[in-house]
Amino acid sequence: xxxxxxxxxxxxxxxxxxxxxxxxxxxxxxxxxxxxxxxxxxxxxxxxxxxxxxxxxxxxxxxxxxxxxxxxxxxxxxxxxxxxxxxxxxxxxxxxxxxxxxxxxxxxxxxxxxxxxxxxxxxxxxxxxxxxxxxxxxxxxxxxxxxxxxxxxxxxxxxxxxxxxxxxxxxxxxxxxxxxxxxxxxxxxxxxxxxxxxxxxxxxxxxxxxxxxxxxxxxxxxxxxxxxxxxxxxxxxxxxxxxxxxxxxxxxxxxxxxxxxxxxxxxxxxxxxxxxxxxxxxxxxxxxxxxxxxxxxxxxxxxxxxxxxxxxxxxxxxxxxxxxxxxxxxxxxxxxxxxxxxxxxxxxxxxxxxxxxxxxxxxxxxxxx
Amino acid sequence: xxxxxxxxxxxxxxxxxxxxxxxxxxxxxxxxxxxxxxxxxxxxxxxxxxxxxxxxxxxxxxxxxxxxxxxxxxxxxxxxxxxxxxxxxxxxxxxxxxxxxxxxxxxxxxxxxxxxxxxxxxxxxxxxxxxxxxxxxxxxxxxxxxxxxxxxxxxxxxxxxxxxxxxxxxxxxxxxxxxxxxxxxxxxxxxxxxxxxxxxxxxxxxxxxxxxxxxxxxxxxxxxxxxxxxxxxxxxxxxxxxxxxxxxxx
Ligand SMILES: Nc1ncnc2c1ncn2[C@@H]1O[C@H](COP(=O)(O)OP(=O)(O)O)[C@@H](O)[C@H]1O
Ligand SMILES: [Mg+2]
Numbered sequence: 001x002x003x004x005x006x007x008x009x010x011x012x013x014x015x016x017x018x019x020x021x022x023x024x025x026x027x028x029x030x031x032x033x034x035x036x037x038x039x040x041x042x043x044x045x046x047x048x049x050x051x052x053x054x055x056x057x058x059x060x061x062x063x064x065x066x067x068x069x070x071x072x073x074x075x076x077x078x079x080x081x082x083x084x085x086x087x088x089x090x091x092x093x094x095x096x097x098x099x100x101x102x103x104x105x106x107x108x109x110x111x112x113x114x115x116x117x118x119x120x121x122x123x124x125x126x127x128x129x130x131x132x133x134x135x136x137x138x139x140x141x142x143x144x145x146x147x148x149x150x151x152x153x154x155x156x157x158x159x160x161x162x163x164x165x166x167x168x169x170x171x172x173x174x175x176x177x178x179x180x181x182x183x184x185x186x187x188x189x190x191x192x193x194x195x196x197x198x199x200x201x202x203x204x205x206x207x208x209x210x211x212x213x214x215x216x217x218x219x220x221x222x223x224x225x226x227x228x229x230x231x232x233x234x235x236x237x238x239x240x241x242x243x244x245x246x247x248x249x250x251x252x253x254x255x256x257x258x259x260x261x262x263x264x265x266x267x268x269x270x271x272x273x274x275x276x277x278x279x280x281x282x283x284x285x286x287x288x289x290x291x292x293x294x295x296x297x298x299x300x301x302x303x304x305x306x307x308x309x310x311x312x313x314x315x316x317x318x319x320x321x322x323x324x325x326x327x328x329x330x331x332x333x334x335x336x337x338x339x340x341x342x343x344x345x346x347x348x349x350x351x352x353x354x355x356x357x358x359x360x361x362x363x364x365x366x367x368x369x
Numbered sequence: 370x371x372x373x374x375x376x377x378x379x380x381x382x383x384x385x386x387x388x389x390x391x392x393x394x395x396x397x398x399x400x401x402x403x404x405x406x407x408x409x410x411x412x413x414x415x416x417x418x419x420x421x422x423x424x425x426x427x428x429x430x431x432x433x434x435x436x437x438x439x440x441x442x443x444x445x446x447x448x449x450x451x452x453x454x455x456x457x458x459x460x461x462x463x464x465x466x467x468x469x470x471x472x473x474x475x476x477x478x479x480x481x482x483x484x485x486x487x488x489x490x491x492x493x494x495x496x497x498x499x500x501x502x503x504x505x506x507x508x509x510x511x512x513x514x515x516x517x518x519x520x521x522x523x524x525x526x527x528x529x530x531x532x533x534x535x536x537x538x539x540x541x542x543x544x545x546x547x548x549x550x551x552x553x554x555x556x557x558x559x560x561x562x563x564x565x566x567x568x569x570x571x572x573x574x575x576x577x578x579x580x581x582x583x584x585x586x587x588x589x590x591x592x593x594x595x596x597x598x599x600x601x602x603x604x605x606x607x608x609x610x611x612x613x614x615x616x617x618x619x
Contacts, residue, residue, distance in 0.1 A: 045522075048522055050518060050521060050522055071524045071525070071526050072524070073524075074521070074522055074523060074524035075523070075524030079519070079522040079523060081515070081518075081519060081522075085515075085519050087516065087519075087520075087534060087538075088538070089534075089537045089538050098523055098525075098533075099523050099524060102523070102524050102525060102529065148523075
């Protein structure tokens with residue numbers, strides 16, 4: 001789908017991109033990563049011809065990009081960049097409608113498309129379309145940026161640190177949403193980041209760059225397990241095992257767990273707790289509100305009184321969380337297990353430290369594959 | 370958000386209407402000036418006030434129109450690739466246009482264009498060009514490189530990027546330049562009277578020559594009001610083009 005063949009670009013006789021070859025398949029997310037100044041942005045801009053190569057060839061769909069008129073090429077490639085990308089003098093709706101407008105779509109069609117895209121990125125169309133960029137939060141602006149890049153339904157997206165300018169929590173949400181959207185749309189995406197965790201979460205394959213050169217192009221698992229050289233090894237860092245956990249969703253590690261409500265009888269409580277050290281307590285709707293320790297069984301008080309209460313939002317995990325997220329929450333709270341809930345916040349099981357340890361061990365073995 | 374906007378325009382319309390009505394009330398002017406200056410010949414006899422204002426506005430409109438029509442494209446051109454190398458010389462020449470006294474321009478223009486309207490308009494045009502060109506250049510330069518890159522990256526051509534992104538982002542700064550230029554012109558157009566182009570400068574010069582302060586007031590006061598009204602008018606346009614919601618909501 002996208003192919004760079006031995007591409008070099010000099011700026012003042014210094015190579016920003018140096019003999020770079022890369023192939024990205026249809027529907028694949030390729031994450032370009034490397035230290036600042038290694039040529040990531042230049043590589044993206046070579047593809048949509050904002051920068052022309054000094055030598056080498058770039059093919060999109062088998063066709064040399066230099067043979068397509070730059071404007072026409074660019075309208076068929078979605079482009080999203082960090083922070084400054086949105087036009088401040090246009091509403092959100094107008095921003096998203098720019099490329100369709102350039103392509104000559106009618107008004108009705110554009111506004112229908114704007115609504116569709118705002119919904120896709122989780123922003124209420126009637127509320128957000130008339131807003132100006134200065135009225136958006138950082139996270140909202142980035143979502144609009146993604147919506148705008150998708151506006152004319154281009155098969156290819158180039159994204160230059162699209163989640164760069166937001167706080168870590170928002171960034172994580174945007175990443176989850178990105179993956180959800182990508183599963184649905186199956187675009188061919190080249191995404192630039194300097195955040196390894198982001199690369200590991202989002203990439204089908206990661207291309208590691210150093211001084212304009214490609215040093216390794218592989219799946220995240222392989223990059224973590226067997227770095228091609230010392231540069232990649234140092235770049236992925238010593239916490240490789242931990243990083244690998246952010247590739248794994250908690251979903252398959254959720255195990256069923258008993259629970260009680262505060263109106264349960266003593267017999268029901270004993271049965272539920274069985275051989276465990278504690279049991280989750282849920283409210284009438286099945287949402288976790290705390291737990292009861294085995295030690296409290298001897299306490300003759302009401303169940304309501306012996307329940308240790310906790311803020312559910314702080315402790316539960318959902319299917320879309322990663323093992324990495326679950327582990328850091330466990331360590332933060334000092335728990336050995338966390339309740340897992342469905343979309344409605346109802347308890348569906350739990351995830352335990354032991355299971356995460358096993359998953360880590362499984363990954364370690366991959367080093368020797 | 371339109372309520373505030375509407376109120377600004379209504380206030381301006383009422384003020385303008387009051388001003389125009391007053392212009393026709395020569396009797397009131399005469400009475401008022403007589404009580405202040407305690408003499409009989411308080412009104413410039415050669416032309417009615419409304420005619421003087423008409424001539425004055427004609428000078429301002431022609432010269433400012435010319436300034437915008439030439440200044441804005443000039444400012445755009447010197448920020449394009451094709452005109453970039455002319456940026457320094459255009460900046461220097463327009464600065465010269467403003468530092469060169471308009472009276473001197475008149476003196477030089479008269480032998481070429483004769484007396485009357487044409488040399489006056491030319492002098493005013495040259496004098497007012499600097500703020501328009503300078504602000505056009507500054508406004509366009511204030512559009513960040515990244516914003517432009519995104520415009521091109523989305524597939525806009527150069528003209529589209531100019532019309533859809535650069536000018537809308539620069540329009541307030543450009544208009545601020547136009548406003549300055551127009552206000553300067555209202556004052557400077559007084560010199561038209563020196564070479565027979567008429568306008569509110571006529572009673573002022575007559576007043577100076579004949580030591581009749583009432584004439585001077587008759588010319589200066591309406592000119593000041595015109596300057597204020599035009600300033601408000603252009604200010605309102607500027608505000609209505611504000612895209613940032615904070616400013617728009619007031
Ligand atoms: N338009 C340009 N003119 C001159 N040098 C440039 C230009 N664009 C990029 N460079 C240089 O090329 C190198 C790579 O830049 P870039 O691709 O932006 O890196 P990255 O996105 O990985 O941080 C840097 O040394 C940068 O200074
Ligand atoms: Mg970059």
